[in-house]
Amino acid sequence: MTLNDKTLLITAAGQGIGAASARACAAAGAEVIATDVNGDLLTALDGVSGIETRVLDVTDPTAITALAADLPDLDGLFNCAGVVHHGTVLDLTDSDWDFAVNLNVTSMVRMCRAFIPGLLRRAQTTGSAAVLNMASMASSEKGFVNRTAYGATKAAVIGLTKAIAADFVTQNLRCNALCPGTVDTPSLRGRIASAPDPVQAEKDFIARQPMGRLATVDDLTPTVVHLLSDGSRFITGQAVLVDGGVTI
Numbered sequence: 001m002t003l004n005d006k007t008l009l010i011t012a013a014g015q016g017i018g019a020a021s022a023r024a025c026a027a028a029g030a031e032v033i034a035t036d037v038n039g040d041l042l043t044a045l046d047g048v049s050g051i052e053t054r055v056l057d058v059t060d061p062t063a064i065t066a067l068a069a070d071l072p073d074l075d076g077l078f079n080c081a082g083v084v085h086h087g088t089v090l091d092l093t094d095s096d097w098d099f100a101v102n103l104n105v106t107s108m109v110r111m112c113r114a115f116i117p118g119l120l121r122r123a124q125t126t127g128s129a130a131v132l133n134m135a136s137m138a139s140s141e142k143g144f145v146n147r148t149a150y151g152a153t154k155a156a157v158i159g160l161t162k163a164i165a166a167d168f169v170t171q172n173l174r175c176n177a178l179c180p181g182t183v184d185t186p187s188l189r190g191r192i193a194s195a196p197d198p199v200q201a202e203k204d205f206i207a208r209q210p211m212g213r214l215a216t217v218d219d220l221t222p223t224v225v226h227l228l229s230d231g232s233r234f235i236t237g238q239a240v241l242v243d244g245g246v247t248i
Helices: 016-027 039-045 061-070 094-126 148-171 186-193 198-207 217-228
Strands: 007-010 031-036 051-055 076-079 129-134 173-180 239-242
Touching: 007 016, 016 031, 016 039, 016 051, 016 217, 031 039, 039 051, 061 094, 076 094, 076 217, 094 129, 094 148, 094 173, 129 148, 129 217, 148 173, 173 217, 186 198, 217 239
Parallel strands: 007 031, 007 076, 031 051, 076 129, 129 173, 173 239
Antiparallel strands: none
16 A cells, blocks of 8 residues: 555654654655654654654644644645543542543544644545544543543544544545554553552453454554555445454
């Protein structure tokens, strides 16, 4: 699948799925603007052909507006930034909820609002542009224990995705949501390490995957490349599960 002649922006590209996606999209021919709130993490992408790094706090609307004004029109946007809150609704403080909504949902609204005008201009010229939003299997697809804020906000991402897809389907702009299973990332490793029994926590994460293993970032990136490429030009408004069979 080729991304030749496409310019893409990826958030949370400093590590995990975001970093792997930046590398995979660049390898497929795209010019990638890889952003992250942590500039130190982005140094791992310095010197990678096809990748330009920018520091961006996606919870800062002024920074988003400034970046949009500074970049050319995009062919694709991958909203990858997010946070996983652990706990039931009884463990959820107002500040926890506000933070999860702001990072997992509001930041995507602001990114789409800032970059969709340029995406539409590119779609008018090339016939195709795409937004990809990071959702999760923990969403409207399936409920999980201790994932109240995460599941609710990721379900909102799917609703946002479908609304954007419906609004712009006649203008050659597609919008889809990626719904991963349990992926072996630094974020997951942090949650495992903070568990009362890290060894058991890792076993529990693995056990809920019918394939018997955690996903790797390389299990996700082919779908990312596909959904940002013209190969998916007839796919829009979909929550695409890459979950190892959890939601069968």
